Amino acid sequence: TQLLEQSPQFLSIQEGENLTVYCNSSSVFSSLQWYRQEPGEGPVLLVTVVTGGEVKKLKRLTFQFGDARKDSSLHITAAQPGDTGLYLCAGVYAGNMLTFGGGTRLMVKP
């Protein structure tokens, strides 16, 4: 059983639309990261959240950590083709254990 569940697994939208990606678990995490991976490349760290209820913004991307630190969401406003890629969440638990979600593959069509 996967510790971190991401949804949806696939998402295809038109340029300009908004979207939200979810990362859920029954476990508590001391911190959680979001990465974006483009085809043929390694994942690139976007953000780290550590406090329950924390909200961070990175241009058109808004990241939220759940109050109980068991879930997180990534909201993209006015998506652009450059946002296309695989979005991965990863959480730290039990002090120094890190686990990744299965990823959400996003395609933004022009």
Add this chain to the structure above:
Amino acid sequence: ETGVTQTPRHLVMGMTNKKSLKCEQHLGHNAMYWYKQSAKKPLELMFVYNFKEQTENNSVPSRFSPECPNSSHLFLHLHTLQPEDSALYLCASSQVGGYYTGELFFGEGSRLTVL
């Protein structure tokens, strides 16, 4: 100079070959990792080195053999692989110690195809 560099980017090998993947990090980090990324599977942690000492080996078959000669270099030696070992192999580094936030810095990956 990018933070974490991996070579080769692409590798095709037969099941009887021996090859190695190389990773070098220029970030001054003290931990390095090998991950395997297969289609339709989450990233799988293979090996962890903290301060050049191997601290994790997640039940990886012995046909994969890691080597960490210093805190900046990491190798993955491959021998007698199986076709199901075909995947993207990602190297990552991080700074551990103090409050661990789990932030990883990945290389671009080595795409391995086993024929």
